Amino acid sequence: MKKLITLGLILFSGVILAQKVNVENAKYKFISGEKHALKVNIFTDDIKDILKAFQKELEKEVGTVTEQKKELILDNVMIKAITEDKIDAYVAVKKMKDNTSELYVSFEINNEIIEPKSKAYKKAEQFMEKLSKDISIVVIEKELDKEEKALKKLQNKVNDLEDKNKKLEQDSKDREEDIKKNKNKLKEVSDDLKEVNKKMNSGKGKMDKLAKDKEKLDKDHEKLSDKISKDEKKIKDNKKDIESNNKDIDKLKNDIKKQEKVVSDVNDKLKAVK
Known part of the structure; x- marks a missing residue:
């Protein structure tokens, strides 16, 4: 050891x-x-x-x-x-x-x-050391700036993807609430349709009004069903997008660790030269 x-x-x-x-x-x-x-x-x-x-x-x-x-x-x-x-x-x-x-x-x-x-040797030695430091520090500081920007870019990408995931999750929650409400409305519309159809089949009531009511209820039923279907599809799509984003986030986080090491190494080099 x-x-x-x-x-x-x-x-x-x-x-x-x-x-x-x-x-x-x-x-x-x-x-x-x-x-x-x-x-x-x-x-x-x-x-x-x-x-x-x-x-x-x-x-x-x-x-x-x-x-x-x-x-x-x-x-x-x-x-x-x-x-x-x-x-x-x-x-x-x-x-x-x-x-x-x-x-x-x-x-x-x-x-x-x-x-x-x-x-004059000592002063010549000091001159060479100072010259090297003056040149090297500028170069290393530029390198550090470049690597820090690269790190920041990776971090921003992660933040952007995490923000997207939050929005997608919220969107899915909102759509789930809408689906619940629309399913309740759809049940009401379905019940009303049954009642209208029952009256029309029995020949009771004003046929013109019943026909108009049925037409409106059919449209409402179709509209609600379509909205529920679209929301359910969007929730599935959101889930896939979130999973894809999470994979990208994991990869980016690995890249960030590597880039943090690069930045740390350049910082160490700068400290050593100074």
Whole structure:
């Protein structure tokens, strides 16, 4: 049991760690050759957005930026978050399979590559971490908004179907009441018809009036019978619709559970990045 708990904690820690922003030392083969670089994970695989965000951190009209095959070559630029000195840098983005990216930057100050022993290393590390967070948070918040909307849509569908069922149930109850009333009326009409037919068959009474009464009673009988029949059919249809809606509700509730997990995971990812 202890082994299982320990394994669970290790796996959970691994997931959390994977979601965090991590800056590491690495070597990367840029277009200009392999160089020492700082690597940071970013929660988007949009290379264009990443490079654009990086360039926004540069002081305007200082140095030059050249783009080659989706890599940036920076010459004599200023990144005040790192140093007041001019910086040369090589910037590349590597797409990962999980829709994330790795940003590699090789910084040079006075022709010396920034490494862990360098004076500016800590600030360069902080710069990379902040840049990744700034980009990732926007992306994850958009993702969260999208997934929350998807969840809300599913919840609304359930609410709509439940409302429909309530209306169908109420409609069936109302029709059942109408059926009871109309059956009582139908009995009265049937009794009146019997009486009229009896009089007509006996030849007693005014035939013209009896004929008119019979015609009216026949119409009432037909109308009531038709109404009862339609209400009974509608009640059956309502029952089928309710059963169908309940099946859809059950399926949607399963989808909601899955979507709630998705939203929770994205929230965890956002918290880890922040």
